[in-house]
Amino acid sequence: MITAFRIGDALRCVLINAPGGPNLAAPTELVVRCRPLRNSTFWRQSLVRNQNRVTVGDWNGIDLSSLASARTRNGIRAWEVDRLHLKDAKDTDQALDLLELLVAAAGAHGAEKVFLRLPCGSQMVDPARRAGFFPYFEEIHLVGQVAQESPSDAISGDSGKYAVEDRAESDSYGLFQLYCAATPQPVRDGVGLTFDQWSDAQEQPRSHRYESVLNFNGKIVGWRMREPFGQAAAGQVIAHPHHPDVMPRLIEMSRETPNWLIPSYQENAVDLLTRQGFQEAGRYTMLIKTVTVPVVNRELSYVEA
Numbered sequence: 001m002i003t004a005f006r007i008g009d010a011l012r013c014v015l016i017n018a019p020g021g022p023n024l025a026a027p028t029e030l031v032v033r034c035r036p037l038r039n040s041t042f043w044r045q046s047l048v049r050n051q052n053r054v055t056v057g058d059w060n061g062i063d064l065s066s067l068a069s070a071r072t073r074n075g076i077r078a079w080e081v082d083r084l085h086l087k088d089a090k091d092t093d094q095a096l097d098l099l100e101l102l103v104a105a106a107g108a109h110g111a112e113k114v115f116l117r118l119p120c121g122s123q124m125v126d127p128a129r130r131a132g133f134f135p136y137f138e139e140i141h142l143v144g145q146v147a148q149e150s151p152s153d154a155i156s157g158d159s160g161k162y163a164v165e166d167r168a169e170s171d172s173y174g175l176f177q178l179y180c181a182a183t184p185q186p187v188r189d190g191v192g193l194t195f196d197q198w199s200d201a202q203e204q205p206r207s208h209r210y211e212s213v214l215n216f217n218g219k220i221v222g223w224r225m226r227e228p229f230g231q232a233a234a235g236q237v238i239a240h241p242h243h244p245d246v247m248p249r250l251i252e253m254s255r256e257t258p259n260w261l262i263p264s265y266q267e268n269a270v271d272l273l274t275r276q277g278f279q280e281a282g283r284y285t286m287l288i289k290t291v292t293v294p295v296v297n298r299e300l301s302y303v304e305a
Contacts, residue, residue, distance in 0.1 A: 075200025
């Protein structure tokens with residue numbers, strides 16, 4: 001029987017180094033580092049951040065036969081499934097049950113959206129869709145060599161210069177406007193239509209994340225981000241569609257970034273990186289489930305481990 005985890009379950013997993021087997025979900029850090037996430041780190045984070053994680057699993061005696069876990073993204077309304085372990089990867093019914101209970105647990109904590117990234121072609125796509133997740137877009141993982149020289153931080157526009165600045169807290173609404181301009185409507189339907197929904201849906205920033213924005217006449221028309229994951233680092237960019245010269249410059253400014261996760265609708269970025277010698281290392285489907293009514297179940301008492 002699949003149940004919510006309590007502190008005792010979490011501690012038992014620490015002792016037996018569970019869960020075993022591959023993680024069928026694909027959080028950013030797993031994609032970029034190309035290696036399994038350590039169980040010790042997972043459980044340490046789980047026990048410390050009780051209100052920001054929910055975990056469900058199925059015990060077979062002293063063995064953990066399956067587990068699914070989700071954590072908050074940038075805000076309580078958006079969660080992400082970052083762990084999905086099955087004893088039998090072909091047991092799609094077990095995956096369906098795990099995801100349904102996991103969504104219920106996240107909903108009880110205020111989730112309105114639950115994100116799940118899966119490798120394209122994964123057997124988990126079908127049970128995820130049966131659990132109410134919908135595939136909104138694909139992401140392409142590109143890898144390449146790091147350039148040695150440092151690019152300039154100023155570029156010429158059609159009628160002046162784009163100013164490059166470190167992102168400030170006051171830039172948030174300008175970045176939301178850029179997101180609205182550069183993101184297809186069907187994708188925004190899934191990720192978020194309002195500022196609060198979009199803000200909550202951003203991935204939690206890691207230590208030493210670096211972000212900069214490009215301003216043109218007081219308006220943000222470009223954004224780039226570089227985020228470390230151990231010895232690796234990943235980048236993302238957004239360019240305003242009315243400023244076609246911004247995307248090439250964002251890519252040029254980010255030549256020190258060896259990994260990229262690019263949404264498939266950013267064809268220009270994929271093309272520019274490919275021309276610079278980056279190669280596709282993987283392709284992923286981003287599925288999102290809208291939790292219409294938060295589920296409250298007094299029988300589920302979570303430690304969120």
